[in-house]
Amino acid sequence: MQKDIELSGKLGKKRGNTKSKDCKTKTLILGCVVEKPATVGEIFKRTGFTGTYKSLAGMIRTYHDYGYLYRSGNKPFTYTISELGLEHLENPRLAREALIERRQANAVAVTRRFLLGMDEESRNNFLTEMGIQPVEQHVTIAKNEPAKPDKVTVKVLPEPVEKAKNEIKTNTRTEYVSRPEDLELIRELEEMLASVKEENENMARELAGRTIAKAENSTKKPPKVRNYDELLIRCKDTVVGSSFFNEVPYNLYVVIAELTKASMKELLKEKLDDVLGKKDFKKGRIVLVSDVQASALLRYKFVRKLKEEEYEKIKPKVEFRSDGVYIVVDRLHFADRMCDLPQIQRKSTPIIHHS
Structure with a gap:
């Protein structure tokens, strides 16, 4: 076991890189009980934990509550690692990465609901303030009126061109579009928002199913199997x-x-x-x-x-x-x-x- 990692279980006003220490502490504790179950006292001695015995016991209780550890016997309890604990031992940042993904997904979903709740004019103003050029999705017929200064007029001429020259002045179709890169950005954003929304709905259904199953089996605790x-x-x-x-x-x-x-x-x-x-x-x-x-x-x-x-x-x-x-x-x-x-x-x- 890595004894060269100096960890402190004391909470203070200035703890330095707390996220890094939390991951190292998790790795140290979970790694200690992979091969052989141990009590808090055994973990304290094996790992060379430099904080207090009480702070280590608190961390171990927390990891037990999170499902990383199983607990068996009477006090002093014996702890062994769970399947979820093995996943977090392989990737100590797993919980933090999942939290970041949820926050990002929630932010995108909220933005989508915010945009869909606006009328077209308000949405265009908002996108303009964000540095995104609004897109005109309709086609108009130009009849001797000048093009708007903030639009790019694209003329689509009937074919063959030779026969259409006399019709250009009275029946020229003009289509207003924004810059191609803005249009592509909008499309990507819409696709991403739609994907996140679908994923959130799937997760909500899955969590609802888990909640129901947990309620039905609340009295049936899974057996805690020790390695001996x-x-x-x-x-x-x-x-x-x-x-x-x-x-x-x-x-x-x-x-x-x-x-x-x-x-x-x-x-x-x-x-x-x-x-x-x-x-x-x-x-x-x-x-x-x-x-x-x-x-x-x-x-x-x-x-x-x-x-x-x-x-x-x-x-x-x-x-x-x-x-x-x-x-x-x-x-x-x-x-x-x-x-x-x-x-x-x-x-x-x-x-x-x-x-």
């Missing part, structure tokens, strides 16, 4: 070892130090008050904690990971219960909730009866 859900299903009701815990953001640890007031004070600074209040942190006990929680506990040498032979000795097992996935160690009378139940179901294999 299939592993959980495969390991249901089976004994697992270190290889299993290497693939999930949780692990078993042995408490190797007594919890004192001083150590409690230090651990509370790491926002571990929730886990400290729920787990039995007595020396020699086994605890199940997330990787992000364990990082602080390991740093203060309060716990250590189990060794391979210890996994084989205690034989931890994965159990599915009504409120989530549990790690159970029968011989130690240990059972602790690890995470929510997986949202995917393994497809059953059809039984084929051979005659």
Whole structure:
């Protein structure tokens, strides 16, 4: 991950190139959870984010609300990237470009409605003020009256010319047109406005359909699939070892130090008050904690990971219960909730009866 990008989560009066920083922040956060889901704390450490923990958490919540990230589990939530998030990771300016396109389309549509609402004289005056020469779309017959000074008179003579010479004075057709480049500009503008109007109508119908579908399915939230859900299903009701815990953001640890007031004070600074209040942190006990929680506990040498032979000795097992996935160690009378139940179901294999 790019740690050379210095970002600040603090909002101030002068932030420099804010748009560029926003895109870099989005890239940094979304890129962090592409390969492996992570909590806010893990993202904070992996990315080297130079702002505050609180500001990063706010950005991640915003990206979750926008649909760039999925959230699973209990606090601290685990975040993983969505399909929409992958699109924005490939093009961080996607949202801004879409906004610019909508604004331009709206501006053109408003201009078109504005012009169509005018009478011909007002519209011509407006176009003249904008530097566009109005076009006379009608053909008149000139009868001995002089051409208007701001028009170019084009004579269209009947053929053959030799027989029409005597009719020129009394029946000469004259057509008033503006400069060719102005006429072409007007035509292009009309075509563009018509295209934008059609696109806006199509988008309006599409959005209306989405709104109806969303209202009908408001109670049906799409399942949030974690990258280790299939592993959980495969390991249901089976004994697992270190290889299993290497693939999930949780692990078993042995408490190797007594919890004192001083150590409690230090651990509370790491926002571990929730886990400290729920787990039995007595020396020699086994605890199940997330990787992000364990990082602080390991740093203060309060716990250590189990060794391979210890996994084989205690034989931890994965159990599915009504409120989530549990790690159970029968011989130690240990059972602790690890995470929510997986949202995917393994497809059953059809039984084929051979005659």
